[in-house]
Amino acid sequence: MTTASETALDDAVGESIESAQEHLRARQAPAGWWKGQLRTNVTMDAEDLLLRRFLGILRADEVEQTARWIRSQQRADGTWATFTGGPGDVSVTTEAYAALRLAGDDTDAPHMVAARRFVLAEGGLEATRVFTRIWLALFGEWSWDDLPSMAPEFVLLPKWMPLNVYDWACWARQSVVPITVVATLRPVRPLPFTLDELRTGARPKSKSGLIPAAFNLLDRAFKMYDALPVNPGREHAFRRAAEWILARQEADGGWGGIQPPWVYSILALHLLGYPLDHPAVKAAIDGLEGFLVRENTPDGPVRWLEACQSPVWDTCLAATALLDTGMRDDDPMLDKAIDWLLAEEITVHGDWSHARPGLEPGGWAFEFANDGYPDTDDTAEVVLALHRVQEDRPEVKAAVDRGIAWLVGMQSKDGGWGAFDADNTRRLVEKIPFSDFGAVIDPPSADVTAHVVEMLAQCGLAEHESTRRGVEWLLRAQEPDGSWFGRWGANYVYGVGAVLPALIAAGVPVDSAPVTRAVEWLTAHQNDDGGWGEDLRSYVDDSWRGRGESTPSQTAWALLALLAVDPFTSAVERGIAWLVDDQRADGGWDEDLYTATGFPGDFYLSYEMYRIVFPVSALGRYFAAVTGDV
Structure with missing residues (x-):
């Protein structure tokens, strides 16, 4: 039986989604892309x-x-x-x-x-x-x-x-x-x-x-x-x-x-x-x-x-968020975004081909202009968005197929995926006197591997050998406390937020030990206000793991993980309520804290769009679950 408070929350979520949709509509560039500011340090x-x-x-x-x-x-x-x-x-x-x-x-x-x-x-x-x-x-x-x-x-x-x-x-x-x-x-x-x-x-x-x-x-x-x-x-x-x-x-x-x-x-x-x-x-x-x-x-x-710009990343995540809210793919806002993403596909060989010389191109990069360095993370998220709108568009399906083939070819020997290169794991360069700042190699990471695994599974390839090897890599990479390290986002909350939806999509049972331990870790680290946060010091100090002031993006990451397992829990309800209550009148959210990572322990980022796209996805998936429109 639905209580009055639950009905009120569901109504508030619906209003929150509509407000956020209009916020995104106002921020979209005429060409179809979104790009938030990217802050680093001085x-x-x-x-x-x-x-x-x-x-x-x-x-x-x-x-x-x-x-x-x-x-x-x-x-x-x-x-x-x-x-x-x-x-x-x-x-x-x-x-x-x-x-x-x-x-x-x-x-x-x-x-x-x-x-x-x-x-x-x-x-x-x-x-x-x-x-x-x-x-x-x-x-x-x-x-x-x-x-x-x-x-x-x-x-x-x-x-x-x-x-x-x-x-x-x-x-x-x-x-x-x-x-x-x-x-x-x-x-x-x-x-x-x-x-x-x-x-x-x-x-x-x-x-x-x-x-x-x-x-x-x-x-x-x-x-x-x-x-x-x-x-x-x-x-x-x-x-x-x-x-x-x-x-x-x-x-x-x-x-x-x-x-x-x-x-x-x-x-x-x-x-x-x-x-x-x-x-x-x-x-x-x-x-x-x-x-x-x-x-x-x-x-x-x-x-x-800006140390970098993130239009492809911001746009594919915004497209996914809007699709999560149930927006039709023929809405002009989504239609323009999809067309722009299609035009950004990289069809030339880059440095990645030195490790994979026989692989045909088919990826996407992070930025407006970076044809030499497409990355697996952007490509996975772009393909996830495009796959959902490909039914009546053969040019979209062709791009999806090329992206999948490229990502399968970029899998490292151990079953995981690095961001830009395959098998970039020689650690000797870390020892030279020059290497005293940040990451200098690109080994597979849990968050990137999870995004690729989730994409493959959502595209009907859950039983594909690459998917299974990726799942095995993720299970091996789980931390003793049940979390996963977040290479490109802060930190263990980001890791769990990426991995759990991937494992569930790939068919790992919701009652399996790895999933149960990860859910227990997330619920144990929910803040008293209902949100989640993790200070960037968790990269160098384990006492900060899963601890920090609640932020919209990190709360959304935790919710995306929990929603994949069971959307009908008090932890989910409290997290959703936090997002609704924290939303601004114009449909956006504030987030002063940095929640993204350049080099763990050394260089951090603040993506302006994170505070918008991830909460919209979480709210959309919750609303679909509670209204039965899944």
């Missing part, structure tokens, strides 16, 4: 100023607006962090401090004193990551001699040899190739000030162990080679590096659609003698404009740089 903005200063193209208005933004992100303790509410980070704070010095901020100003006090307490410039010290070296604030050697000759290594270009994850290899050029040419263009006030005089810490020690010896050998009056093969390596970089430049002028390889590739080409008006360099610098966000604030205009 190193993107500091490095943008430093890049332009190094190239000699920095304008006064750019300095003023970016500095105003950086100041606005400083916390009360004088630090800058990698995510909202997180601990201060010495590298981020150092780069922000350097950018504000460039803007003319007085070192005796209270905000600069507070930042400097933190940096010195954390070990000074000497405690920063290698990437930060590379930027310091460009301006003479760090010695190139005290950085790890990064020889461009490594671009010449065959792919069967350890440490070759394709041993690195795609995001890492795209940065490492140009960095080897920059670090070998060792340019210095001094600033009109020094950062001596941030030095402690200590030696930077180095990795311990036999393998790091061996790499340190190799580093000394490379330094001796660099010091020779003649370096055989060096010019050939430079040419090959430039060719490698230019071959991967995208239509928007960038590389991989992400900031790090973009800026390092500009620096490398510039230092190799390509003038600023060379078509490739000009396109790269001009292309950065499309990643800049300009806003008016009470203190004046600000500008900040």
Whole structure:
């Protein structure tokens, strides 16, 4: 028997869905896509100023607006962090401090004193990551001699040899190739000030162990080679590096659609003698404009740089969310989204084909322009959406079939899926002195593997060998407490939110031990207010697993998992009520906390659309279950 409170909740959910649909309708671009803002931390903005200063193209208005933004992100303790509410980070704070010095901020100003006090307490410039010290070296604030050697000759290594270009994850290899050029040419263009006030005089810490020690010896050998009056093969390596970089430049002028390889590739080409008006360099610098966000604030205009943009990801998730609400696929909003997604299919070979040379293309990338690096996660989610509207559209079915074939071919030997490459699991590159920041390889992860498994199962391939191997991988990857690690989202809530719907879709019984343990973990971590949240510190501190302030996206992830198992529980009802109560009048949700992950433990993201698309999916699936329209 349905109670009055349950009826009231169901009515409220229906109203919430209608409001959210109209919110999405208002946010859709005329071409059919959605794209929310993608926030990271202020190193993107500091490095943008430093890049332009190094190239000699920095304008006064750019300095003023970016500095105003950086100041606005400083916390009360004088630090800058990698995510909202997180601990201060010495590298981020150092780069922000350097950018504000460039803007003319007085070192005796209270905000600069507070930042400097933190940096010195954390070990000074000497405690920063290698990437930060590379930027310091460009301006003479760090010695190139005290950085790890990064020889461009490594671009010449065959792919069967350890440490070759394709041993690195795609995001890492795209940065490492140009960095080897920059670090070998060792340019210095001094600033009109020094950062001596941030030095402690200590030696930077180095990795311990036999393998790091061996790499340190190799580093000394490379330094001796660099010091020779003649370096055989060096010019050939430079040419090959430039060719490698230019071959991967995208239509928007960038590389991989992400900031790090973009800026390092500009620096490398510039230092190799390509003038600023060379078509490739000009396109790269001009292309950065499309990643800049300009806003008016009470203190004046600000500008900040998106590290990446997510239109394909946002659009396929929005399409799925709308379909989950029961929207007809001939609604103009959905129809335009599907047409746009079809046009974004990548039909050329990219770096992924080095591991799978015989595989035909058929994937989607994350960004507007990134034909070289489609990823399995986007492709799985795009195919999930397209599959639901393919019945009367042969061109959609053909794209679905190509996407499925590509994903099956991208499965790694162990049965899981990495994001961009297959079998990118050689861990040796993690040991070299240069690798002190973020993930540098792309092994299979639970969230990506789950998305592919769910897609295959929903497309009628639950018994396919690839699906079964993927399920086995997921069952092996379950944590002892019943959760799954979330590589690309925060964190164990994201992992469970991805895996449980996949396992159920693939036919794993709802009363099986793995499913039961995961459900128990989720219900045990539901907050008193009915929502779910998980602090990003769970990546480095197990005490934060499943713990944190409730957020719309994380609450929705937990609900999507529970709804797949049993939609008629008090935990589901309380979570749905939290989403309804937390919704804004305009149909959206607020979410200040970061819930996405670039590099676990080091680099985090906030996707603006997460707070909308995932709650809409959860509400839609709940409403379908309670109304019988499944």
